[in-house]
Amino acid sequence: MGQTAIQTKGLGKRYGSFWALENCNISVPEGSVSALVGPNGAGKSTLLKLLVGLSTASAGNSAVLGKMPQQHEDFLSDIGYLAQEIPLYKSLNAADHIKMGKHLNKRFDEEFIKDRLKDLDIPLGRPVGKLSGGQRAQVALALALAKKPKLLLLDEPVAALDPLARHDFLSSLTQAVAEGGLTVVMSSHLLADLERVSDHVIVLAAGKTQLCDNIEPVLHEHKLLVGPRADAKNLGDGVTVIHETQAARQSTLLVRIEKGTKLPSGWQQHEPNIEEIILAYMGQAKEGGEK
Amino acid sequence: MITFRLNTHSGVPPYLQIVQQVKQALQVGILQPGDKLPTVKEVVTHVAINPNTVFKAYRELEMLGLVEGRTGSGTFVKQRPAGPSPEVQEALGNDLEGWVAKAQKAGLDDEAVEALVRIALHKSQK
Numbered sequence: 001m002g003q004t005a006i007q008t009k010g011l012g013k014r015y016g017s018f019w020a021l022e023n024c025n026i027s028v029p030e031g032s033v034s035a036l037v038g039p040n041g042a043g044k045s046t047l048l049k050l051l052v053g054l055s056t057a058s059a060g061n062s063a064v065l066g067k068m069p070q071q072h073e074d075f076l077s078d079i080g081y082l083a084q085e086i087p088l089y090k091s092l093n094a095a096d097h098i099k100m101g102k103h104l105n106k107r108f109d110e111e112f113i114k115d116r117l118k119d120l121d122i123p124l125g126r127p128v129g130k131l132s133g134g135q136r137a138q139v140a141l142a143l144a145l146a147k148k149p150k151l152l153l154l155d156e157p158v159a160a161l162d163p164l165a166r167h168d169f170l171s172s173l174t175q176a177v178a179e180g181g182l183t184v185v186m187s188s189h190l191l192a193d194l195e196r197v198s199d200h201v202i203v204l205a206a207g208k209t210q211l212c213d214n215i216e217p218v219l220h221e222h223k224l225l226v227g228p229r230a231d232a233k234n235l236g237d238g239v240t241v242i243h244e245t246q247a248a249r250q251s252t253l254l255v256r257i258e259k260g261t262k263l264p265s266g267w268q269q270h271e272p273n274i275e276e277i278i279l280a281y282m283g284q285a286k287e288g289g290e291k
Numbered sequence: 292m293i294t295f296r297l298n299t300h301s302g303v304p305p306y307l308q309i310v311q312q313v314k315q316a317l318q319v320g321i322l323q324p325g326d327k328l329p330t331v332k333e334v335v336t337h338v339a340i341n342p343n344t345v346f347k348a349y350r351e352l353e354m355l356g357l358v359e360g361r362t363g364s365g366t367f368v369k370q371r372p373a374g375p376s377p378e379v380q381e382a383l384g385n386d387l388e389g390w391v392a393k394a395q396k397a398g399l400d401d402e403a404v405e406a407l408v409r410i411a412l413h414k415s416q417k
Contacts, residue, residue, distance in 0.1 A: 171339040174335035174339050175335055199343050
């Protein structure tokens, strides 16, 4: 097992009397691409801001690359962060941004970013405000990668992009991961994209961590059970119902099964995909909140 | 060189899709012993998937004895999987194309053709 890039314990953020994030316990292994998912207002952006030191925790603590998050050069030099709104200076061009990156960072690979933007046919001399949304996102990603970060935090980077620009963005990202030494946490609503690029998942809902694990064991541990309605309560030990859908005579349950537990008989068993599992956890949190 | 494609709605894990595509390419002769597989970086650039998925697929193919990783130079095809030669497969494929043309002429749509193939496979297993 590798090292841990991010570890939080009881992390929370309160605005007035409202907890935007509460008792968040996550652990992200080094080298993974972690998908941070959850409904709007679940605390995803709050968590990312806490991890990069842009906001201070109201409770708990976190270790990011072994350090406490803070706005300090020693901490930030190994971290790339791309905020939701893709913060670039619209009237400046890519070449200006590169110059700035060189001045503001201890380590900045100018050759890498120039090659990268050339490969993508992005003009260095045009103001970034006049580039397409996809090109702007690529410039921002390339700037973040030119720092040669060990950890990259992305807040809904592909939300506003068309399918082709999204594919190109994810391709740039996976390329950087393939070169090694990079851990990525990326929030998004596009579960199908996350399924292909991620190997780790964090589900936040109602300000709490619902799930945080590598995708492969998650797939093994969850089953979709279909059976007669009456049986829904007699599942036995080691089987936790995450979400249930009831029809007149039939129950459909998404369950988590502990290793070595024998499944109760009389149920039709299916393998859910990660999208179904994530939706089940998000649904569970919603119902829990309404009760 | 082989290029991979990924179907995220097939229910088949991505790494297994790559394994299957390499096996198929070997069976029909698109890939031959000595050929180089694309590097992990090339694959992720093309299909935008997690690099570990490609590593896992290549490891699996190595365990099956179909490819070998050579340090520093890449992953190469070692041998074809057991089964008929590409020539035999091609001949069978041609036969099938003839039959499909006949079925379409008789007014069968794709679904009906698939159903017939499945029924025939089912009967042959008995």
